[in-house]
Amino acid sequence: MTETRVTPAWIAVDWGTSNLRAWAMGGRGEILAEASSDEGMGKLTRDGFEPALLQLISPWLGTQPPVIACGMVGSRQGWCEAPYRAVPCTPLDPAAQATAPTTDPRLTVHIAPGLKQTNPPDVMRGEETQIAGALALMPGYDGVFCLPGTHSKWAHISAGEVVSFHTFMTGELFALLSGQSVLRHGMQGDGWDDAAFDAAVSDAISHPNRLSTRLFSLRAEGLIAGLSPDAARSRLSGLLIGLELAGSRPYWLGQRVTLIGAEKLSAAYARALAAQGIDAQRLSATDCTLAGLTSLAPQTEAAR
Amino acid sequence: MTETRVTPAWIAVDWGTSNLRAWAMGGRGEILAEASSDEGMGKLTRDGFEPALLQLISPWLGTQPPVIACGMVGSRQGWCEAPYRAVPCTPLDPAAQATAPTTDPRLTVHIAPGLKQTNPPDVMRGEETQIAGALALMPGYDGVFCLPGTHSKWAHISAGEVVSFHTFMTGELFALLSGQSVLRHGMQGDGWDDAAFDAAVSDAISHPNRLSTRLFSLRAEGLIAGLSPDAARSRLSGLLIGLELAGSRPYWLGQRVTLIGAEKLSAAYARALAAQGIDAQRLSATDCTLAGLTSLAPQTEAAR
Numbered sequence: 050m051t052e053t054r055v056t057p058a059w060i061a062v063d064w065g066t067s068n069l070r071a072w073a074m075g076g077r078g079e080i081l082a083e084a085s086s087d088e089g090m091g092k093l094t095r096d097g098f099e100p101a102l103l104q105l106i107s108p109w110l111g112t113q114p115p116v117i118a119c120g121m122v123g124s125r126q127g128w129c130e131a132p133y134r135a136v137p138c139t140p141l142d143p144a145a146q147a148t149a150p151t152t153d154p155r156l157t158v159h160i161a162p163g164l165k166q167t168n169p170p171d172v173m174r175g176e177e178t179q180i181a182g183a184l185a186l187m188p189g190y191d192g193v194f195c196l197p198g199t200h201s202k203w204a205h206i207s208a209g210e211v212v213s214f215h216t217f218m219t220g221e222l223f224a225l226l227s228g229q230s231v232l233r234h235g236m237q238g239d240g241w242d243d244a245a246f247d248a249a250v251s252d253a254i255s256h257p258n259r260l261s262t263r264l265f266s267l268r269a270e271g272l273i274a275g276l277s278p279d280a281a282r283s284r285l286s287g288l289l290i291g292l293e294l295a296g297s298r299p300y301w302l303g304q305r306v307t308l309i310g311a312e313k314l315s316a317a318y319a320r321a322l323a324a325q326g327i328d329a330q331r332l333s334a335t336d337c338t339l340a341g342l343t344s345l346a347p348q349t350e351a352a353r
Numbered sequence: 354m355t356e357t358r359v360t361p362a363w364i365a366v367d368w369g370t371s372n373l374r375a376w377a378m379g380g381r382g383e384i385l386a387e388a389s390s391d392e393g394m395g396k397l398t399r400d401g402f403e404p405a406l407l408q409l410i411s412p413w414l415g416t417q418p419p420v421i422a423c424g425m426v427g428s429r430q431g432w433c434e435a436p437y438r439a440v441p442c443t444p445l446d447p448a449a450q451a452t453a454p455t456t457d458p459r460l461t462v463h464i465a466p467g468l469k470q471t472n473p474p475d476v477m478r479g480e481e482t483q484i485a486g487a488l489a490l491m492p493g494y495d496g497v498f499c500l501p502g503t504h505s506k507w508a509h510i511s512a513g514e515v516v517s518f519h520t521f522m523t524g525e526l527f528a529l530l531s532g533q534s535v536l537r538h539g540m541q542g543d544g545w546d547d548a549a550f551d552a553a554v555s556d557a558i559s560h561p562n563r564l565s566t567r568l569f570s571l572r573a574e575g576l577i578a579g580l581s582p583d584a585a586r587s588r589l590s591g592l593l594i595g596l597e598l599a600g601s602r603p604y605w606l607g608q609r610v611t612l613i614g615a616e617k618l619s620a621a622y623a624r625a626l627a628a629q630g631i632d633a634q635r636l637s638a639t640d641c642t643l644a645g646l647t648s649l650a651p652q653t654e655a656a657r
Binding site for chain 2: 166218
């Protein structure tokens with residue numbers, strides 16, 4: 050077995066509630082190596098963060114490259130709190146990073162803060178880095194970013210700043226309802242039904258007030274009319290994404306919209322938006338995360 | 354220790370997903386004894402029903418009184434399927450009961466069927482018995498019954514028949530969101546805040562489209578503005594009950610409404626309806642269940 054020595058200029062880390070991902074980055078933004086684990090913030094106590102990170106990246110620490118991290122690792126229950134910055138503001142500020150307490154002398158860890166909004170109250174952690182990355186990939190972008198996920202975000206961007214944003218619990222509601230509610234009995238497998246999805250999106254946008262009765266109908270129709278698991282799952286997804294579109298209308302109606310997210314989920318949102326006459330662009334969430342972290346990396350600053 | 358011999362004319366059983374309750378009933382509708390356990394349908398396999406029931410009621414079986422049961426015990430996953438009857442129809446039909454297979458010779462168990470509606474698809478099991486009981490307690494009632502709970506039901510009653518009904522997943526959504534979602538972090542304890550509840554009901558009725566962003570705001574306001582757990586829990590309840598009222602408007606607007614449910618929950622619904630100008634009557638769910646089962650009991654027939 051041959052071991053290639055990895056000597057990154059810096060290390061990018063995306064540390065969320067459920068997962069930890071790290072990339073060894075070269076001086077020109079190239080990825081030299083990557084690693085990941087399921088040691089997310091949610092399962093770690095404060096002194097578990099350093100060992101969890103070392104387990105992934107210690108082969109890369111020969112030249113003591115700095116670590117730039119984003120996500121829930123910077124929350125109050127994380128490694129080290131990086132206090133929220135208040136919108137309107139740029140998504141990231143290199144001067145506002147927190148430095149995590151470390152014992153290994155090879156390790157320096159900077160954590161990007163999230164954003165908060167006072168009225169209506171809202172917060173994000175991690176998405177601000179993706180937004181910064183999207184702005185780096187699309188300089189001068191004015192419009193709206195939608196970041197679908199567990200807690201989907203819609204952010205209005207103007208002149209390089211996040212002006213306002215709204216979070217929707219769409220992904221978490223889908224996980225709870227499809228996995229833990231009475232609806233789970235009719236949703237086995239992972240097939241898909243576009244027509245059922247489309248109809249549900251339209252229904253929820255037109256009649257958001259009927260959401261909780263439409264949800265139960267999925268169960269009832271399975272029991273008395275043989276609704277297929279594929280159709281039930283697609284309709285649940287459509288109802289929840291439709292409810293999100295009904296609530297985020299001021300964010301997309303007549304706006305330039307770009308989706309930042311995982312491919313399959315972004316495709317579902319793009320389809321739902323297309324039915325409303327919105328032709329959304331799409332960016333990969335990982336590309337945006339890396340571009341955002343790169344904007345905080347000292348080497349990149351030097352390379353500019 | 355003295356043992357009193359209980360010799361009921363019949364035995365009433367309310368057997369739901371989570372609980373099993375039984376009453377030893379006298380010939381004039383009086384309760385001689387009662388017993389309950391947590392051996393709900395949800396945790397029993399088909400051959401577990403008879404032992405679970407015997408464990409509660411075998412001291413009452415000396416004179417072999419018939420058992421009349423309602424609820425999920427009659428579902429496809431229950432003891433013995435009692436196929437749904439289709440609305441419009443009377444809530445109960447003594448001729449349509451299923452008889453469960455039993456091995457103990459002292460035991461005869463009749464199970465009341467639930468109701469189904471084809472369009473929109475909906476089902477109920479157990480609530481039809483409460484509705485029948487409510488009609489027995491309020492003869493000639495025309496109007497609407499609301500049965501708040503895990504799966505809240507709204508039923509339109511005319512000339513002694515259930516004309517149509519709608520189920521809302523309000524209680525299950527509350528349990529999932531307050532107990533298993535990210536919102537659980539800000540909802541400890543069991544205090545209450547009427548003002549927060551009222552405002553949330555009004556908000557959800559006016560803007561049901563904003564539900565999933567309002568939900569996340571509960572978390573965000575806890576993090577950045579110190580929202581109290583009591584206010585957060587009351588507001589969650591208000592948002593979900595408000596969403597239900599937004600979706601059930603044709604059922605209550607200008608209608609005579611009677612709530613059938615547990616006291617605290619019915620009080621919250623009555624408060625929310627009062628803010629919409631509806632003065633709802635209230636009946637106890639247990640009283641209605643027993644009155645409904647009584648209408649199926651042969652002894653009661655004889656006593657008429």
